Amino acid sequence: MEPVARVKLADVARIAGVSVATVSKVVNGRYGVSKDTMARVQGVIDDLGYAGNLSAAGLRGQRTNVLGILVGGFEPFAAELLKGAWTGAENSGYELLAHSGGHGHGWERRSLARLAGTLIDGAVLVTPTVLNTATGVPVVAIDPHYGPSSLPTVDSDNFGGAYTATEHLLDLGHRRIAFLGGRHDLDSGRRREEGFRAAMKAAGVPIDEDLAVETSYEPDLAAHATESMLSLPDRPTAIFAANDTTALAAMDVALDMGLSVPGDVSIVGFDDIPEAVAAPVPLTTVRQPLQAMGAEAMSMLLTMVRGGTCEQHVRMDTTLTVRDSTAPPASTAPPAS
Amino acid sequence: MEPVARVKLADVARIAGVSVATVSKVVNGRYGVSKDTMARVQGVIDDLGYAGNLSAAGLRGQRTNVLGILVGGFEPFAAELLKGAWTGAENSGYELLAHSGGHGHGWERRSLARLAGTLIDGAVLVTPTVLNTATGVPVVAIDPHYGPSSLPTVDSDNFGGAYTATEHLLDLGHRRIAFLGGRHDLDSGRRREEGFRAAMKAAGVPIDEDLAVETSYEPDLAAHATESMLSLPDRPTAIFAANDTTALAAMDVALDMGLSVPGDVSIVGFDDIPEAVAAPVPLTTVRQPLQAMGAEAMSMLLTMVRGGTCEQHVRMDTTLTVRDSTAPPASTAPPAS
């Protein structure tokens, strides 16, 4: 026994005394229905609270008027992009469907395959690493594997941001700087590391490779690495983490170890997620305009689904946002200017 | 000519030299396929990168292993709930689909009708005002129209939170307090107003009804109302807004008018969205544990889709979070203790 029968097109048709085709036309605002019939059918639709089944409509028709945002998970980074994408799609006539496809490798291709064409008319892909563009619907990538690719892409100046952040630490007098690297399978991750290394090199400061680790942006890995490094006899005086989540994990560890931030160790992050400013010690970080990036990607997608063409690559600026987690190293006098 | 053909079950079957039924069994791990066949089919699936179409599978089958979070829009409040719901669903074996159903009245019923049963096996409804439970799938409501209803519900102590916030302003010495009310069609909105009124009454401070307006949580309406009230000869010395979004809109207006916050006017919000702490003047607000609420709702939903029964009503505590947007009124000495 079905718990409750959902009302379907055929129910409306039966009660209104017309065929399903006619109801479909009314629902979709197609021409070829008399005013009378339309009114009667609409009345039944309202009475019954009928709303078309998205799966069925998508499976049969060509369009759904729904756009997708495909992410690995609803974490703070993706959530900011979501907010931006939503504002970018307001009054566009499209509904939004955000899909969290699980963490396994290749989720982006899988998500796309499962949704594209039938459920969504186009998609924004967040940090995709595998790009199989054979999907049949317009796709825009945010912060993908290989910077600008075959897909229209939105990213930010990761190299410049990392360079500036490292310079900031160097200017404060830090020399022993640890680097919590991100994901090497993302263009952004590699560029942040390049920016770090370039700034160190330009300052003539050698990098202790034991202090440069990769975390894949996993907070747990970052926490472990931080604990090891801060337990060293000659521990680093500063940590540059390739994203805020790992920076905050590092901060937690440092504080738990009884160290002062920034007194004993300075910490810089990357992204400027909302959690950065709300941290125990407000985090100095490289700001990416995440909401603007989401809105821009959505705007590009809208252009494409409407048949237009858009920029192949939009790069946003990053800005260093200095808060309370960075200061000169304790044992060092401020650098002579 | 189709742009690109998506790979479907039939393609896999053809290339593997078996029927679609066999491929379907392999995909869904059903019994009745020889090891050899299974391996060959799996190989083709991997080669082609096949992933089943969600619409078709949902339309035909009974379950999709996808849970929905239905919201009016991806704004900060909903985004926090999303983050929590995501953590609550990790390692559950379910994918998540967040749907932003547009702003029209009745979006929650419409969203549910379009997704439930075929696309999603259950749903978390965020601030629904119309609850037609005839959907056939388990549903959990967060912050609904009428507190605990026929649906399992998660909310927070809205009355107590508003009472405490008002007391805070009264304790600081404020007497002329404006109230930017929320949505009367939400239980939470009415309770916040009740809390405000109860605290004022308990303190013996009369409410100037001209200073108590409803904004429906619309920032524009809040901004207008604030501008009017702050232009009064005897303007209020404090504003209690029923949510952070309207509180921040009020703050913008006050600052734009050249007033000091909290020097000229104190402002208190409700929710503690991430934007509250990042505001020009960090906002004093009543904190709802939004992420915990999202996680709890998802956990209840998981229990239900797995056939269990869950609490009918979970109420979370609210806590006043004092930041920089509140202070004693300028012209008044601190109250004698």
Place this chain on the structure above:
DNA sequence: CTGTTAGCGCGTTCAA
């Protein structure tokens, strides 16, 4: 203007 009909891609009988 209205109704009949044929699938969209898949899961599930049931027969081979």
Place this chain on the structure above:
DNA sequence: TTGAACGCGCTAACAG
């Protein structure tokens, strides 16, 4: 162990 056939709810041709 495998495959053919049916139908989920809907849209789009086309026929009336």
